[in-house]
Amino acid sequence: MAEAVREGLKFLAAGLCMGIGAIGPGLGEGHIGAHAMDAIARQPELAGPIIGRMLLADAVAESTGLYSLVVALMLIFVV
Numbered sequence: 001m002a003e004a005v006r007e008g009l010k011f012l013a014a015g016l017c018m019g020i021g022a023i024g025p026g027l028g029e030g031h032i033g034a035h036a037m038d039a040i041a042r043q044p045e046l047a048g049p050i051i052g053r054m055l056l057a058d059a060v061a062e063s064t065g066l067y068s069l070v071v072a073l074m075l076i077f078v079v
Contacts, residue, residue: 010079014072021068028061 036054040047 010075014075017068017072017075021071022065025061025065029058032057032061 032054036050039050043050
């Protein structure tokens with residue numbers, strides 16, 4: 001019985017880790033994308049460099065989501 005509770009709590013912790021850990025990257029990427037589209041609307045001739053920088057910033061913002069995934073997997077398989 002105690003082992004089943006322990007396993008259930010591991011999965012609950014992993015789910016919370018991913019759920020909460022996905023909020024920041026989602027908001028950050030939306031913010032980055034919105035401001036990039038505003039910049040392209042103001043200066044369409046600079047669309048190429050703006051999109052390149054937007055993708056780089058999105059990759060940096062997404063890294064925290066990937067760290068959450070790593071922690072969640074560690075909770076499931078290691079702990």
